Amino acid sequence: MTxxxxxxxxVFVWAAAALVLAGCATPPPAQWxxxxxxxxxxxxxxxxxxxxxxxxxxxxFDAEKIFTYRLGHYFKREPYRVTPRQTSYYGWGTxxxxxxxxxxxxxxxxVLQRHSLLKVNQ
Amino acid sequence: xxxxxxxxQPSAIRLGVPWLLAxxxxxxxxxCVVPLPLLSPMENHGARTNLTQNTAQEFKAGQSSMAxxxxxxxxxxxxxxxxxxxxxxxxxxxxxxxxxxxxLGGAIYTKELFCTFEFDPQGCLQKATQSxxxxxxxxxxxxxxxxxxxxxxxxxxxxxxxxxxxHGQxxxxxxWLAGERLWRVFPETKCYTGVNxxxxxxxxxxxxxxGMTLAWGGWLILTESNVFLFSKAQxxxxxxxxxxxxxxxxxVWVDEQDGERxxxxxxxxxxxxxxxxxxxxxxxxHRVDKDRQPARVACDLIQSKIKPASSEP
Numbered sequence: 001m002t003x004x005x006x007x008x009x010x011v012f013v014w015a016a017a018a019l020v021l022a023g024c025a026t027p028p029p030a031q032w033x034x035x036x037x038x039x040x041x042x043x044x045x046x047x048x049x050x051x052x053x054x055x056x057x058x059x060x061f062d063a064e065k066i067f068t069y070r071l072g073h074y075f076k077r078e079p080y081r082v083t084p085r086q087t088s089y090y091g092w093g094t095x096x097x098x099x100x101x102x103x104x105x106x107x108x109x110x111v112l113q114r115h116s117l118l119k120v121n122q
Numbered sequence: 123x124x125x126x127x128x129x130x131q132p133s134a135i136r137l138g139v140p141w142l143l144a145x146x147x148x149x150x151x152x153x154c155v156v157p158l159p160l161l162s163p164m165e166n167h168g169a170r171t172n173l174t175q176n177t178a179q180e181f182k183a184g185q186s187s188m189a190x191x192x193x194x195x196x197x198x199x200x201x202x203x204x205x206x207x208x209x210x211x212x213x214x215x216x217x218x219x220x221x222x223x224x225x226l227g228g229a230i231y232t233k234e235l236f237c238t239f240e241f242d243p244q245g246c247l248q249k250a251t252q253s254x255x256x257x258x259x260x261x262x263x264x265x266x267x268x269x270x271x272x273x274x275x276x277x278x279x280x281x282x283x284x285x286x287x288x289h290g291q292x293x294x295x296x297x298w299l300a301g302e303r304l305w306r307v308f309p310e311t312k313c314y315t316g317v318n319x320x321x322x323x324x325x326x327x328x329x330x331x332x333g334m335t336l337a338w339g340g341w342l343i344l345t346e347s348n349v350f351l352f353s354k355a356q357x358x359x360x361x362x363x364x365x366x367x368x369x370x371x372x373x374v375w376v377d378e379q380d381g382e383r384x385x386x387x388x389x390x391x392x393x394x395x396x397x398x399x400x401x402x403x404x405x406x407x408h409r410v411d412k413d414r415q416p417a418r419v420a421c422d423l424i425q426s427k428i429k430p431a432s433s434e435p
Contacts, residue, residue: 059197059357061205061247062188068197081333085197085355086168090213093199094168101196105189114189118196120170 034080036070037102040115047110057104058085065106071117072098095121172196172207173212173235178252181239187244195237210237226228232256298361303346305423308416311342313351313364314396319377319386322396338363342397344423349387351397364395374424376417383417387424 039045039053050067051057057067072083074097083098099121105114138191172195181191191208192198198208212235233256240249314337317323340353340363349371352362366389373388377396385397399416 058355059201060210060360061198062203062241063205065245066189066192068192070197083333084335085357087354092169093197095170096168101394103193103196105193114193114298116193116196118172118194120172120196121168121309122171 036080036082040104040112042112042114045104045112050104050112053066054082065107065108067104069102069104070095070098070101071100088113169211169213169234170196170199171212171214173210173237175208175235175252175254177235178237178239178250181247181250182271183247185247186247186250188239188241188247191239191247200358201357203358206241206243208239211235212237231430296359296366298350299345302348305344305346306420307344308342308397308399308420310339310400311351312337312339312398313342313353314384314398315364316394317396318388318394319384319396320379320382321392323384337398342420343400344420346427349424351395366393366395368424368427371424371428374421374428376415376421382414385417385420 036054039049047067054069058070059068060066061068070083070085071080072095073080080100086094086096086098088094097109099120101120103116103118104112107113146218149223150206177195180194186209191317195210199211200209202209208424213232215232229294234254236253238249238251242248314323314326317326326336338351338353338355340356343350343352343362347368349364349366349368350362351359353363358365367388370389371387372390373386375386377386382398385399386394388394397417399420399421401416
């Protein structure tokens with residue numbers, strides 16, 4: 001009888017622990033690097049292909065040789081998506097819900113030469 | 123037998139003690155700093171965090187290119203209107219506490235870094251500078267900005283500033299504005315591209331998906347020959363987000379619903395854009411006749427520049 005009670009207690013404790021730990025399960029993070037960047041290849045990808053796939057860049061620099069995009073998501077389980085540029089009241093760029101910056105450098109013919117993917121925010 | 127001497131009479135003590143207590147309490151509370159734990163240890167007002175104290179020194183004047191800088195640091199936070207100056211701002215909270223300063227309220231101790239890079243027209247780095255500031259309070263990096271300050275605190279909105287001040291008072295006029303005669307600037311305008319009035323807006327809201335942008339906020343700029351929308355989301359070196367040549371406008375009207383007004387501009391080839399203009403009092407930067415609705419003012423101006431018959435839908 002005592003052994004049965006001990007077993008029941010044991011099962012109860014383990015069940016309770018399982019329930020508690022279930023709440024601590026971390027959802028798997030979104031795929032990285034995200035699918036939407038899989039088409040990018042130095043020496044091949046063109047500006048037109050980039051705009052078709054990602055839309056208009058959030059920044060264009062150096063006579064449009066450099067395009068920048070922002071990537072982010074609200075929740076870790078969400079897939080990354082291109083986010084628009086945000087600014088503070090003072091006009092400075094802000095990075096709320098945007099964790100990454102994609103930089104694409106093209107040559108004069110509009111073909112991608114170099115690119116980088118940087119984490120700019122926590 | 124000696125008697126105990128008292129300096130103050132009992133009545134004086136009765137009167138004085140509450141005052142003394144109040145004084146001590148006031149002195150103790152004034153300027154009181156109470157550190158409270160932050161909910162998020164990386165409270166940084168949305169600023170980037172990928173700058174270090176040596177960032178500017180990692181690039182060499184005369185050697186590094188604009189591409190080198192942007193590839194290494196990512197999209198800049200501010201760009202000058204001519205596109206030759208880039209600025210980055212980083213903000214971190216080294217102490218994970220909120221400091222409550224009575225009676226001022228809560229503040230966060232933060233460490234800010236500013237990096238600016240100046241390039242020549244060929245994109246070669248000329249100068250890299252960096253400054254650091256620790257601060258207790260809200261985000262406001264204007265004081266330490268090495269690039270020129272602009273009025274209204276709108277560091278990023280140089281073109282709109284230029285428009286307001288007039289072309290002659292600045293050294294640089296964006297190409298898209300050169301030679302244009304300015305009629306009106308409406309700040310804080312919401313632009314709904316491809317939306318036809320309030321009905322179109324309702325339809326757009328129904329089809330909205332995650333990641334889509336419903337409206338762009340910025341300046342509606344009316345010139346002699348164009349309607350521009352320069353968005354706040356744009357860098358100062360960018361072209362306006364919307365450009366509608368007045369020659370292409372086939373209709374303009376004010377749509378009204380529940381007391382709200384929306385300026386609708388239809389243009390060739392088959393395009394339509396709607397704008398909600400802020401109905402605030404006119405100011406230096408908002409030159410609208412006092413008793414008239416901004417949407418009506420803009421509508422009348424556009425109508426006066428296009429064919430007389432093309433008003434209502």
